[in-house]
Amino acid sequence: MPQSTSLFTDLESNVVGTTAVVIYSPSGKTRKRFPEGVVEVFGSEADARAHAEPDKHCHAALASGPSRSSEGFRLFYLVRWLDA
Numbered sequence: 267m268p269q270s271t272s273l274f275t276d277l278e279s280n281v282v283g284t285t286a287v288v289i290y291s292p293s294g295k296t297r298k299r300f301p302e303g304v305v306e307v308f309g310s311e312a313d314a315r316a317h318a319e320p321d322k323h324c325h326a327a328l329a330s331g332p333s334r335s336s337e338g339f340r341l342f343y344l345v346r347w348l349d350a
Contacts, residue, residue, distance in 0.1 A: 284330045286314035292323040302340045
C-alpha cells in the first residue's frame, strides 16, 4: 500500500518546517495556503517583518512548507500573520 502524504509526512523532503516568510497576497489575508512562487523565505521573524511591504501586498508571516499538494504544486500553509 503506498504511503499517503500530508503536511507533516511529505515524501519529497526530509522535514516540512515552519519558517518566517513574506507572502505576496494582493487579495488580502483570507487565504490559508500559498504557492511557493509568492512566498519568500527569511531566516528570522525580524527579517521577514523588515522586508514586509503591506502597501505592496507583501505581508510577513509564519508558514509551514513547502509541501507538495495533491494537484502537484508546492505550497506553503499559513501558521499566522506577523504584521497583524
